[in-house]
Amino acid sequence: MLRDRFSSQNTFLVSTEGTKGPLPAFVYRYISANLFTLESKFTMSDTPDHDKQMRINAMIDENLKRVYGDLQKDSIPNKFKDLLIILAAQEAEEKIGPDEYD
Amino acid sequence: MINNRDPRHAILEHLPALRAFAISLSRDHAIADDVLQDAIIKAWTKFDKFTPGTNLRAWLFTIVRNEYYSMRRKNRNEVADVDGAMAARLSVKPDHDGRLQFNDFEKAFATLPAEQREVLILVGAEGFSYDEAAEMCGVAIGTVKSRINRGRARLTDLLDLDDGAPELTDKATQAIISAGS
Numbered sequence: 001m002l003r004d005r006f007s008s009q010n011t012f013l014v015s016t017e018g019t020k021g022p023l024p025a026f027v028y029r030y031i032s033a034n035l036f037t038l039e040s041k042f043t044m045s046d047t048p049d050h051d052k053q054m055r056i057n058a059m060i061d062e063n064l065k066r067v068y069g070d071l072q073k074d075s076i077p078n079k080f081k082d083l084l085i086i087l088a089a090q091e092a093e094e095k096i097g098p099d100e101y102d
Numbered sequence: 103m104i105n106n107r108d109p110r111h112a113i114l115e116h117l118p119a120l121r122a123f124a125i126s127l128s129r130d131h132a133i134a135d136d137v138l139q140d141a142i143i144k145a146w147t148k149f150d151k152f153t154p155g156t157n158l159r160a161w162l163f164t165i166v167r168n169e170y171y172s173m174r175r176k177n178r179n180e181v182a183d184v185d186g187a188m189a190a191r192l193s194v195k196p197d198h199d200g201r202l203q204f205n206d207f208e209k210a211f212a213t214l215p216a217e218q219r220e221v222l223i224l225v226g227a228e229g230f231s232y233d234e235a236a237e238m239c240g241v242a243i244g245t246v247k248s249r250i251n252r253g254r255a256r257l258t259d260l261l262d263l264d265d266g267a268p269e270l271t272d273k274a275t276q277a278i279i280s281a282g283s
Binding site: 081 | 110117207254264
């Protein structure tokens with residue numbers, strides 16, 4: 001499968017079909033220069049386990065969202081809202097300055 | 103009272119998510135609340151460091167994250183991640199629609215290192231991009247991807263998902279699969 005796709009997408013390689021011995025040097029250069037791309041293109045998405053892994057990942061993410069979503073439904077303790085109010089009040093007090101109270 | 107025109111007022115609406123993130127990181131409500139309290143004070147007092155027009159939520163998450171690691175360094179209170187005993191009890195298979203038993207998933211997730219938990223939450227649950235997560239965590243994108251992959255692999259292993267993963271039929275999950283294909 002990999003060979004078919006590689007050949008169909010890279011016509012210059014078709015000429016190597018059926019030849020014996022080592023492939024031309026430019027082929028090795030091409031593979032070397034595009035190793036990462038080729039790996040991700042042919043190794044990841046062409047494996048039969050890819051769809052299964054995608055399903056598993058989706059399942060994990062869905063459960064993660066569910067657990068995380070449930071955590072967010074917890075009511076926020078008032079102390080945090082109070083803290084914001086206190087911080088705002090402190091800042092307002094500092095802006096006014098102690099002299100203003102005299 | 104908080105002045106509604108003060109942009110810091112927006113912190114309030116992010117509190118549920120920030121607290122959930124802190125709990126996910128610390129796995130302890132009391133520690134999470136301490137982290138959140140320090141993060142709120144820091145966000146409030148250092149708000150001039152926030153660049154208007156950028157992502158406030160990401161900025162706040164970054165503060166929570168940094169406060170958590172700062173507190174962890176100070177207290178050394180993080181329990182070593184457990185692999186064996188807890189994992190051994192995780193044997194319940196997902197039901198037909200792929201929903202895992204809540205406690206099993208939570209337990210398995212809690213065994214992951216904090217560095218994996220945080221990126222899974224940020225990307226998987228919060229929907230931040232890899233790029234954003236990388237910036238928030240102060241690491242390269244490749245590191246984020248690697249941590250996510252390791253985290254998912256670990257969860258797959260702990261929850262025994264690799265062996266007979268069910269076909270997922272709900273539309274939301276199928277949409278995710280299609281988008282990722």
